[in-house]
Amino acid sequence: MKTSVTLPQSREKPTAGSRKRKRLEAGMGYLFTGPMLLGVLVFTLIPMIFSFVLSFTKWSFVTGFDKIRFNGFDNFRQLMQDEVFLKSLGNNFIMLLAVPAGMGIALILAVIITSHVYAPGAFKVIYFMPQISSVVAVAVVWQVLFHPSYGPVNGFLSALGVDHPPKWLADPTYALPSVMLLMIWIDLGVSLIIYIAGIKNIPADLYEAATIDGASKLAQFRSITFPLLTPTTFFLLVTGIIGNFKSFALVKVLTDGGPAHSTSVVVYDMYQTAFVDLQTGYASSMVMILFVIVLAITGLQWLGQRYWVNY
Amino acid sequence: MALLGIVFLLPFIWMLSASLKPEADVFKYPIEWIPQTLRASFNYHSVWFGKANFTLYYWNSIKVTALTTLLSVGVSSMAAYGFTKIRFPGRNALFVLVLATYMIPAEATLVPLFIIFRSTGLYDTHLGLILLGGFSVLGTFLLRQFFASLSKEYIESAQIDGAGHLRIFTFILFPLVRPAIATYAILRFIWTWNDFQTPLVFLNSKTLYTLQLGMNAFADRNGAFYSLIMAASVSAIVPLLIVFILGQKQVIEGISLGGVKG
Numbered sequence: 341m342k343t344s345v346t347l348p349q350s351r352e353k354p355t356a357g358s359r360k361r362k363r364l365e366a367g368m369g370y371l372f373t374g375p376m377l378l379g380v381l382v383f384t385l386i387p388m389i390f391s392f393v394l395s396f397t398k399w400s401f402v403t404g405f406d407k408i409r410f411n412g413f414d415n416f417r418q419l420m421q422d423e424v425f426l427k428s429l430g431n432n433f434i435m436l437l438a439v440p441a442g443m444g445i446a447l448i449l450a451v452i453i454t455s456h457v458y459a460p461g462a463f464k465v466i467y468f469m470p471q472i473s474s475v476v477a478v479a480v481v482w483q484v485l486f487h488p489s490y491g492p493v494n495g496f497l498s499a500l501g502v503d504h505p506p507k508w509l510a511d512p513t514y515a516l517p518s519v520m521l522l523m524i525w526i527d528l529g530v531s532l533i534i535y536i537a538g539i540k541n542i543p544a545d546l547y548e549a550a551t552i553d554g555a556s557k558l559a560q561f562r563s564i565t566f567p568l569l570t571p572t573t574f575f576l577l578v579t580g581i582i583g584n585f586k587s588f589a590l591v592k593v594l595t596d597g598g599p600a601h602s603t604s605v606v607v608y609d610m611y612q613t614a615f616v617d618l619q620t621g622y623a624s625s626m627v628m629i630l631f632v633i634v635l636a637i638t639g640l641q642w643l644g645q646r647y648w649v650n651y
Numbered sequence: 652m653a654l655l656g657i658v659f660l661l662p663f664i665w666m667l668s669a670s671l672k673p674e675a676d677v678f679k680y681p682i683e684w685i686p687q688t689l690r691a692s693f694n695y696h697s698v699w700f701g702k703a704n705f706t707l708y709y710w711n712s713i714k715v716t717a718l719t720t721l722l723s724v725g726v727s728s729m730a731a732y733g734f735t736k737i738r739f740p741g742r743n744a745l746f747v748l749v750l751a752t753y754m755i756p757a758e759a760t761l762v763p764l765f766i767i768f769r770s771t772g773l774y775d776t777h778l779g780l781i782l783l784g785g786f787s788v789l790g791t792f793l794l795r796q797f798f799a800s801l802s803k804e805y806i807e808s809a810q811i812d813g814a815g816h817l818r819i820f821t822f823i824l825f826p827l828v829r830p831a832i833a834t835y836a837i838l839r840f841i842w843t844w845n846d847f848q849t850p851l852v853f854l855n856s857k858t859l860y861t862l863q864l865g866m867n868a869f870a871d872r873n874g875a876f877y878s879l880i881m882a883a884s885v886s887a888i889v890p891l892l893i894v895f896i897l898g899q900k901q902v903i904e905g906i907s908l909g910g911v912k913g
Binding site: 365366367368369370371372373375376377378379380382383384385386387388390391394401449452453456461462463464465466467468469470472473474475476477478480481482483484485490491492495499525528530533534536537582585586588589592593607610611614615620623624627628630631634635638 | 652655656659660662663665666669678680681682726727729730732733734737738739740742745748749752754755756757758759760761762763764765766767769782783785786788791815816817820841844845847848851852862863866867870877880881883884885887888891892895896899902903906907
């Protein structure tokens with residue numbers, strides 16, 4: 341039996357003592373992971389199953405459980421004709437444009453900060469300020485800044501000679517772009533810091549070699565920095581898209597979805613449907629659509645890894 | 652670059668300056684960046700000790716945030732230790748299960764949780780908020796990497812000395828991962844303090860409002876008094892700024908490590 345020499349102790353014939361030790365070890369395992377598992381079960385898994393079941397019902401929670409009525413796929417069929425929902429879903433997709441726009445700015449700033457700036461720490465704090473500040477406070481400040489008649493933004497524009505400055509959040513055409521502008525402003529700090537971390541991981545000798553070969557800064561960016569940051573870029577893109585689909589607080593405080601649903605998003609519409617209109621079943625169907633979208637984006641990231649990770 | 656930084660900060664500078672002025676000067680154009688007439692003490696006094704009840708909202712936020720952070724750090728670090736340092740049947744399957752739930756957006760469980768909370772009495776309590784934030788999976792992921800990187804020898808030598816897992820976790824490994832714990836704790840603190848969605852759905856009584864809800868209600872009620880709203884905004888942001896500046900290194904490390912948010 342040559343194996344008995346190399347195998348660890350636990351593989352030996354179990355004695356009463358070792359079996360007891362093993363049981364104790366397993367018990368400790370469940371004790372340590374138990375609270376988290378219980379939390380996951382009670383606060384995520386069970387609600388998710390509940391939500392799935394509710395999405396096939398016509399029900400309002402105020403009427404009590406005995407009034408639940410199953411209606412198959414009716415909710416989903418109805419959603420496909422629900423103008424407010426479709427508008428909200430469409431807004432979510434338009435808002436996705438803010439993700440690459442913000443990432444582009446963050447990448448340029450990250451390159452500048454890592455190569456030229458004197459106080460990188462201070463700049464990180466500055467660009468992180470909107471992210472760290474409470475969304476409610478930030479939204480309230482921008483409501484005032486964007487005020488159509490006496491807000492400082494339009495004050496500045498009319499001082500520049502713009503006769504009819506946009507009404508920003510009060511105008512259905514400009515409201516969504518204004519919200520997107522604020523999203524970029526708020527999220528810039530996160531992308532910036534992740535890009536800076538990515539740039540610091542690029543070996544310096546690549547740049548040295550490129551400089552010796554006479555490559556310009558722009559050429560270095562194109563053929564070293566940018567390609568080596570593709571994993572970071574893809575990661576930021578995917579998490580940014582997920583974050584975008586989950587946006588709620590900013591819209592709720594800033595515009596309440598208005599004017600004329602021009603800034604409504606799926607989570608906001610879901611909130612209104614569930615907690616204001618009290619249509620629990622219908623709102624659950626919206627949740628399922630949101631879940632499928634997030635799942636698809638996550639799946640894309642999973643599959644995409646193979647193509648974008650070039651370590 | 653410096654100029655761009657200032658432009659980026661302009662809304663904050665404007666907010667601070669407006670919070671110190673009498674109402675009539677808030678919208679003067681050109682903007683008085685440095686207020687000519689100061690009315691700071693009146694503005695801040697009416698926000699803090701007037702009808703707005705900011706002191707109560709502050710206290711509620713401090714309580715909810717501190718307890719959520721404590722619970723979350725405890726539960727997450729224990730799970731991280733269990734999943735990396737203890738062998739037990741079904742460990743990997745259970746970990747995959749936890750990993751899978753990370754894909755479920757919190758927004759997707761709001762409606763059923765609301766119903767569950769209503770029927771269990773957790774609705775409209777601080778306990779409900781604390782439990783919800785305390786059992787977030789993210790901390791387990793962040794901390795797991797750190798526990799996994801600790802050498803097995805620490806545990807083996809402690810076991811030879813006769814220490815059990817509880818002792819090893821509390822007295823040997825916990826101190827070793829302190830930087831990681833600090834990182835997660837600060838992030839959890841900021842997220843909980845800033846959370847608007849969860850309290851909005853799960854709280855009803857004004858006396859239980861956290862600062863974010865209080866701030867929103869205050870802005871709605873005082874729609875025309877912009878100097879007061881700005882004083883309230885400054886008050887809502889200052890604690891976060893302090894935490895951020897003190898824990899800057901940890902926050903930035905945590906964000907760039909996991910690319911996390913939320």
